[in-house]
Amino acid sequence: MELVELINENIVKIPLAGNSKDDILKELITVLKDAGYIDDVEETYRDVRKREDKGSTGLENGIAIPHAKTSTVKDMTLALGIKPSGVDFESLDGKPSKVFFLLLAPPDQAGPHIEALSEIARLSRSRYFLETLSNAKNPKEAVELFKS
Amino acid sequence: MEGPIKKIMVYIDGTEESITAGQYAICLSKSAGAELSALYVINTRALNELLRARIFIKSEQEEYKNDLEKDADRYLKHIKALADEKAINVNLIKASGNIIAEIKKSVKELDIDLLVIGELSRIQSRLDELHNEVERAMRSVSCSVLIVKDQERVETLYESLK
Numbered sequence: 180m181e182l183v184e185l186i187n188e189n190i191v192k193i194p195l196a197g198n199s200k201d202d203i204l205k206e207l208i209t210v211l212k213d214a215g216y217i218d219d220v221e222e223t224y225r226d227v228r229k230r231e232d233k234g235s236t237g238l239e240n241g242i243a244i245p246h247a248k249t250s251t252v253k254d255m256t257l258a259l260g261i262k263p264s265g266v267d268f269e270s271l272d273g274k275p276s277k278v279f280f281l282l283l284a285p286p287d288q289a290g291p292h293i294e295a296l297s298e299i300a301r302l303s304r305s306r307y308f309l310e311t312l313s314n315a316k317n318p319k320e321a322v323e324l325f326k327s
Numbered sequence: 328m329e330g331p332i333k334k335i336m337v338y339i340d341g342t343e344e345s346i347t348a349g350q351y352a353i354c355l356s357k358s359a360g361a362e363l364s365a366l367y368v369i370n371t372r373a374l375n376e377l378l379r380a381r382i383f384i385k386s387e388q389e390e391y392k393n394d395l396e397k398d399a400d401r402y403l404k405h406i407k408a409l410a411d412e413k414a415i416n417v418n419l420i421k422a423s424g425n426i427i428a429e430i431k432k433s434v435k436e437l438d439i440d441l442l443v444i445g446e447l448s449r450i451q452s453r454l455d456e457l458h459n460e461v462e463r464a465m466r467s468v469s470c471s472v473l474i475v476k477d478q479e480r481v482e483t484l485y486e487s488l489k
Contacts, residue, residue, distance in 0.1 A: 181459075234384040244382050271381055289394035290341050290370070297373045300380045 182298045183325045185257040189214040191318035195262040195279070200237075203266055204228065204245060207258040207281040216256045223251045223283065237270030241277040241313060242303045246296060248286045255284045255291050259321060261313055277313045336364040337443040338430060338461065341402045344445030348475040349406045350485040352443040353415050355473075357488060361441075364418040365406045366433050367399040372425040413488050430464040442472045 192210050197203040208224055211217045226249035230236070237243040258281040265275025280299050284292035302308055308324070315321040337352035339345045349365060356363040374392055377383040383391070403419045410417040418437075422429040434442060447462050465472045475481060
């Protein structure tokens with residue numbers, strides 16, 4: 180499954196309100212709950228936090244890719260959030276993270292999960308894409324970027 | 328005169344489209360009297376890239392590799408069951424590495440003359456075109472390639488196969 184098939188305006192939040200790693204994770208999970216993709220916010224948070232505790236998913240250049248295998252989703256599910264002012268996500272370069280991709284997959288979908296993470300990794304190598312994405316003013320603008 | 332198709336290989340990646348391709352390949356194998364192989368590639372290249380990009384930690388890479396091994400066994404077993412049901416022998420191949428390289432390698436080593444793959448995702452961005460590995464494999468293999476479409480029709484075809 181291509182990333183572009185996972186993204187729609189309902190799972191994008193701009194700007195994120197949270198000011199800490201936990202706030203951001205909970206906010207993204209709530210986006211998925213509000214969009215009807217998950218029911219159990221707490222269990223999802225526990226699964227995401229469990230992975231995060233093993234090592235931060237905050238990368239370089241302002242991007243973070245929290246991810247987890249969780250039985251709270253039936254299919255692979257993505258939430259995208261942007262915090263233009265950035266937030267400390269314990270990133271590799273120590274800089275604030277601005278673009279957050281939360282990717283959740285059921286435990287039996289390792290293949291598609293890896294493909295989607297690889298696709299995000301490829302996108303994250305493009306500074307131009309990340310800069311344009313982090314300047315998106317609303318979900319519509321962000322979604323359009325993936326289709327261009 | 329012998330038919331043009333003697334050795335068929337179907338690429339299985341666990342998607343519904345690839346399973347449909349498997350059903351079609353079984354039908355083709357039966358009607359052409361061709362040998363059938365099914366290939367699943369454990370994409371260790373992607374796992375390595377995710378580790379290098381620091382998206383994965385080492386223990387996670389191992390965990391996902393095990394998951395992929397199990398997926399490979401499960402999906403190949405499913406194809407074997409589908410082939411058994413129609414009294415077709417299928418040679419199951421589980422490979423690891425780069426998807427494109429492994430498909431090309433098996434096509435060459437087994438002297439495959441038809442590669443069967445599932446329907447590809449619709450190209451929605453330039454990045455899709457550049458990075459869809461099955462599509463790139465399709466373009467670069469030395470044999471003919473058949474893309475299977477219309478799941479419902481294939482299902483009916485498979486069910487009606489004696």
